[in-house]
Amino acid sequence: MGWTDERVALLKQLWTEGLSASQIADRLGGVTRNAVIGKVHRLKLESRAKAPATLQTHAAEPQPVRQVEVETVEVMMASRFVASQAASAPRAMPRSMGATALKIDHEEELEVLEEPRRQSGEVVPIARKLTLVQLNERTCKWPVGDPLKPDFHFCGNNSKDASPYCQYHAKMAFQPVSDRRRAR
DNA sequence: CCCTGATTCGC
DNA sequence: GCGAATCAGG
Numbered sequence: 001m002g003w004t005d006e007r008v009a010l011l012k013q014l015w016t017e018g019l020s021a022s023q024i025a026d027r028l029g030g031v032t033r034n035a036v037i038g039k040v041h042r043l044k045l046e047s048r049a050k051a052p053a054t055l056q057t058h059a060a061e062p063q064p065v066r067q068v069e070v071e072t073v074e075v076m077m078a079s080r081f082v083a084s085q086a087a088s089a090p091r092a093m094p095r096s097m098g099a100t101a102l103k104i105d106h107e108e109e110l111e112v113l114e115e116p117r118r119q120s121g122e123v124v125p126i127a128r129k130l131t132l133v134q135l136n137e138r139t140c141k142w143p144v145g146d147p148l149k150p151d152f153h154f155c156g157n158n159s160k161d162a163s164p165y166c167q168y169h170a171k172m173a174f175q176p177v178s179d180r181r182r183a184r
Numbered sequence: 185c186c187c188t189g190a191t192t193c194g195c
Numbered sequence: 196g197c198g199a200a201t202c203a204g205g
Contacts, residue, residue: 003196020188035198037189042196188205195197 001030003039015040018048140166142173 001007007028014024021040022033040046140155141164157166165173 022187032198033189034200038191038196038198041190186205189203191202192200194199 008039008043011036011039012043012045015045015048140164140169142166142169 003011010028011024014027015021015036019027020033021036025031025033025036028036140157142155143152144155145152155166155169157168
């Protein structure tokens with residue numbers, strides 16, 4: 001396909017509207033984004049709309065990770081909850097942990113410490129409630145809670161050797177496939 | 185990894 | 196003029 005008048009007109013319009021080269025290429029069809037960019041340059045179009053069409057924004061802008069309370073709190077969630085919540089989280093983490101997504105706002109309100117109702121007798125280890133920035137080579141990176149919620153944090157207990165998890169969470173993380181269904 | 189535009193250069 | 200390949204950057 002060549003650059004007919006219509007196609008060039010459409011190109012100009014879309015480019016001016018702020019669509020990206022690849023998006024324009026998709027809409028035009030029969031051309032790649034490189035072709036579009038090349039054409040744009042040849043047409044000497046450069047300036048674009050200030051407010052781009054941000055349709056394609058990646059969902060999940062990192063929700064503000066809350067400040068830390070390096071205090072020790074006992075986790076009192078029922079094991080059932082922990083299991084289901086935690087079992088899936090580790091897989092999702094790498095996404096949001098991508099270096100790009102680590103901006104941390106400091107415009108947050110104070111954390112509401114829900115008071116633990118211990119005694120539930122669960123053997124869940126005490127979490128240190130660490131946020132992303134607190135993690136280091138030796139802290140358990142087992143995520144706790146909903147990453148989109150303010151109370152999200154990491155287990156934070158010391159992990160053995162190079163393990164990313166503490167002893168307790170390592171067991172959950174590396175369960176044999178055959179056992180997983182049970183735990184979830 | 186995904187994406188962006190910019191440039192080069194053989195066609 | 197065209198656009199794939201490549202580069203530089205987010």
